[in-house]
Amino acid sequence: ASVDNWLELQTTAQLAEQSSAPIRIMLRVTPGIECHTHEYIQTGHLDSKFGFDPEQLDAVFEFVSQQPKLNCIGLHAHIGSQIFELQPHTDLPGVMTQWLLQAKQYGISITELDVGGGLGIRYTQTDDPPSIEQWVQTVSKGIEAACQTHNLPLPKLIAEPGRSLIGSACITAYTVGSSKTVPGIRTYIAVDGGMSDNPRPITYQSSYEAIIANRLSAPATQTVTVAGKHCESGDIVIKDISLPEAMAGDTLVVMATGAYNYSMASNYNRVPRPAAVIVQDGSASLILQRETYDDLIQYDCIPDHLISHDHTH
Numbered sequence: 001a002s003v004d005n006w007l008e009l010q011t012t013a014q015l016a017e018q019s020s021a022p023i024r025i026m027l028r029v030t031p032g033i034e035c036h037t038h039e040y041i042q043t044g045h046l047d048s049k050f051g052f053d054p055e056q057l058d059a060v061f062e063f064v065s066q067q068p069k070l071n072c073i074g075l076h077a078h079i080g081s082q083i084f085e086l087q088p089h090t091d092l093p094g095v096m097t098q099w100l101l102q103a104k105q106y107g108i109s110i111t112e113l114d115v116g117g118g119l120g121i122r123y124t125q126t127d128d129p130p131s132i133e134q135w136v137q138t139v140s141k142g143i144e145a146a147c148q149t150h151n152l153p154l155p156k157l158i159a160e161p162g163r164s165l166i167g168s169a170c171i172t173a174y175t176v177g178s179s180k181t182v183p184g185i186r187t188y189i190a191v192d193g194g195m196s197d198n199p200r201p202i203t204y205q206s207s208y209e210a211i212i213a214n215r216l217s218a219p220a221t222q223t224v225t226v227a228g229k230h231c232e233s234g235d236i237v238i239k240d241i242s243l244p245e246a247m248a249g250d251t252l253v254v255m256a257t258g259a260y261n262y263s264m265a266s267n268y269n270r271v272p273r274p275a276a277v278i279v280q281d282g283s284a285s286l287i288l289q290r291e292t293y294d295d296l297i298q299y300d301c302i303p304d305h306l307i308s309h310d311h312t313h
């Protein structure tokens with residue numbers, strides 16, 4: 001288990017006392033590394049709700065060293081998400097190795113370092129993230145160098161990439177509906193989805209690129225704003241994108257929606273979630289069923305006292 005805070009640590013210690021075998025844990029620690037990503041998805045700086053504050057580590061290691069049934073084998077950090085710079089990934093191994101040395105002073109032998117995820121992907125043409133290979137090399141060379149400096153054996157290295165593995169493997173296909181031109185201001189085109197299937201634009205002001213899939217080679221002739229179908233003015237899928245003239249019934253495809261879309265999807269406005277298919281060599285197979293209106297009300301209950309049992313009327 002990755003243990004994030006004192007309550008989890010104390011609860012795990014109590015469970016360990018009752019268990020026949022020792023419980024293996026990792027401690028999540030806040031690395032205090034600033035990344036130039038969107039503030040909401042920075043998880044590693046010191047003012048963070050995630051993990052133990054490094055200032056508390058002496059107390060944490062002392063507590064752990066007094067628990068014979070707790071076997072602390074690893075340290076865990078996650079510096080944030082959608083990170084384009086390699087520097088934070090270069091810095092992290094050095095920071096984690098310091099914690100490892102600190103644990104050693106309390107007789108705790110750390111054999112695993114979990115560096116989390118965070119590698120960014122290309123949502124728009126101006127995004128320029130490092131490759132997975134560059135990220136892996138940066139982290140593993142950083143660990144190697146830090147261990148060499150302190151004459152430590154190499155730990156088992158664990159990583160938790162999410163977005164970079166699946167983000168660009170997926171697209172979202174919307175059907176274009178109405179359009180509205182506000183003279184001198186902008187043209188909106190409406191689609192049959194939005195913040196319930198992709199909450200990233202309204203949550204992080206994320207940018208995306210899109211195409212009109214049924215007229216791929218048509219030249220882009222207009223700048224439009226793609227509006228979602230929900231009751232928030234902020235439900236905008238893409239602001240100011242160059243597209244061919246879009247007509248009702250067109251298929252607007254938004255790129256790179258494989259990560260933090262379905263997993264963050266909601267039933268905002270009680271909109272059912274869309275289906276998903278996996279496509280290979282021109283054939284598609286269903287991997288997620290489209291939600292139905294019956295699905296949306298399956299957990300609704302009517303309290304007995306609100307049901308009329310009076311059959312005389």
Ligand SMILES: Cc1ncc(COP(=O)(O)O)c(C=O)c1O
Nearest residue numbers: 078081082117118160161162163
């Ligand atoms: C602890 C932890 N590990 C890994 C990840 C995956 O991050 P990413 O998708 O940026 O690679 C996250 C995402 O928030 C996380 O919270």
